[in-house]
Amino acid sequence: MSITRHNWTKEEILDVYNKPLMELLYDAATIHREHHDPNTVQVSTLLSIKTGGCPEDCGYCPQAARYHTNVEGNDLMSVRQVKAQALRAKASGSSRVCMGAAWRNVKDGPEFDEVLEMVRTINKLDMEVCCTLGMITENQAHRLAEAGLYAYNHNLDSSEEYYKEVISTRGYQDRLDTIDNVRKTNVTVCSGGIIGMGEKSEDRAGMLVALSTLNPQPESVPINALVAVEGTPLEDQKPVSIWEMIRMVATTRIVMPETQVRLSAGRTEMSREGQAMCFFAGANSIFAGDKLLTTPNPDVNADMEMFELLGLNPQKPFIKKMQPETVEAVDSQFEPLGEKPKWTRPEHKIERNEEAKLKAKEVVK
DSSP states (O other), X not given: OOOXXXXXXXXHHHHHHTSOHHHHHHHHHHHHHHXXXXXXXXXXXXXXXXXXXXXXXXXXXXXXXXXXXXXXXXXXXXXXXXXXXXXXXXXXXOSEEEEEEOOSBOOTTHHXXXXXXXXXXXXTTTOEEEEEOSBOOHHHHHHHHHHTOOEEEOOXXXXXXXXXXXXXXXXXXXXXXXXXXXXXXXXXXXXXXEXXXXXOHHHHHHXXXXXXXXXXXXXXXXXXXOOOOTTSTXXXXXXXXXXXXXHHHHHHHHHSTTSEEEEOTTGGXXXXXXXXXXXXXXXXXXXXXXXXXXXXXXXXXXXXXXHXXXXXXXXXXXXXXXXXXXXXHHHTTXXXXXXXXXXXXXXXXXXXXXXXXXXXXXXXX
């Protein structure tokens, strides 16, 4: 049984990343099955609640005000609009809504109050709520937690060494400080990065060192392939190959065995076969919907067809946040139904009994 380590070195991770592909896939798939249901993938919906006009200079981002892209800026959406989008996402199979606002940092005031109300509203729909709003203070993190926020996304993007080649308006430590502020609450952490920005494999390993040495490690890690947008400094970058994505997903799975690995931006350039290999290598989450903030994404119906073809099931909300011993205790109150499945992770035993599901949900809330 693999264990979670917090002392990975860059050299060790590079050794994993550079393994012969078949060996890497075998190792990653084995670890994946130790900690996760290999046939369950979470479907999340990413919603841009405030688009464009960002003062940052992230070289990959079309929402930066200083770049001339085709992104149209929009003011903050209303709570009513967000609820309508969340209901639509839930009907399409999503169990999580991630709300993104093009801010450098959160400012207290009417707009933040509106975001808090959005969090409360979606939480009442029995969906996981995630936000990515830029830098937040400890007090703001606590206010989001009180509103019912499930996860906060704040990507490290790359290694600390390469980061400065892409962004100058916010330091690497600023990002780590925001993650630390979130960790002072009961909100889970979502933090990953982007490959294909011109970095070397050493930088990819460096990013995984930074993430894996956090204690606890992030509950979810998005792996994005750069979508080069005309008008941004990285517009001429060539797309990463599917083999690089597979290697990155597999390495992330090995280094962070209990984490949800999110196959994020760049899926429009991936075949179903390529995505299937990413799932085999340990990816167990995707973002659905026609857009990821401002970049293209596969149609939700195409994703559902892919799920059916591969025999994948959408993950239900709140499963991963449960402590195994809590669910074990709830599950022990009921007789097992039929033969035990081959895969018996404690947090999913709850699926064997509807009454147990309801009771465990109350525990989580």
